[in-house]
Amino acid sequence: MSLYAVAGFLAAVLPLVATPGASLTLLVQRVTTRGRREGLPVVLGTASGLYVHAALAALGLSALVMRSSQAFAAVRLAGAAYLLVLGISAWRGAGSGPGGRTAPGRAARARRSTYAQALLGNVLNPKAASIYLTLAPQFIDPGRPAVRQIVILATAHAAVITLWLATWTFILGRATRAAASRRFKAVVGRISAAVLVALALRTAAA
Known part of the structure; x- marks a missing residue:
């Protein structure tokens, strides 16, 4: 796969x-x-999800889902329901975070959950x-193994999204230290919860 194809995909x-x-x-x-x-598990989880989509696309399972209106609707509604659960959980947890250092075992469980x-x-x-069914195929050379090219594109995609989320992690970390009050964290938590719920409703209605 040429660098021009990877650059075009990115x-x-x-x-x-x-x-x-x-x-x-x-x-x-x-x-x-x-x-x-807590930014690291979000970055790793998001990047891992890209590889799951790439693997499903390589196996052809994603194509079956996208072509079947019922399967697509099921995945879409499952995603909407999951975002709604995340939003409700975030709303309930806003303002009730730990006020000190978290025990190592509890912190590790929290990161795995994240x-x-x-x-x-x-x-x-x-x-x-x-992305891997409609966009990626446009940059794949039909004369070369498709699976390898999909992995390359997924790795490039994961690198970009990792850089993006890592940058936001740094910015948010600095901002949080500048306004480290419990009230500030509660407000941000509720705003995030509301956004997750809105995303869930938008996904369900799409």
Whole structure:
């Protein structure tokens, strides 16, 4: 696969990466309420979700979902329901975060939970799947192994989204330290929850 094809793919997905969505909203909620370290599991979960979509596209399973209106609707509604659950959970947890240092075991469980939430939020997003079914094929050389090229594109995509989310993690970490009051964290948490609920409703109505 040529570098021009990879660059063209990245140019096409960059506006999608920069568009605020569930991953960025979850990142904002976690970093502002739990600290900068919570950004890492969100980044890893989101990147892992891209590889899941790439693998499904390579196996042809995503194509079956996209072509079946019933399967597509099921995935879309499952994604909407999951975002709604995340939004409600974030709203209930706003303002009730730990007021000191978190025990190592509890912190590790929280990071694993955040990773799983970011992963599922990406996997259950039909729009993310469509990238590897409608956009990626335009940059694949039919004369070379398709699976390898899909992996290359997914890796480039993951690198870009990792850089994007890592940049926001740094910015949010600095801003949170500048306004580290419980009230500030509660407000940000509720705003993030409202955005997640709005994304859920939009996904369900799409």
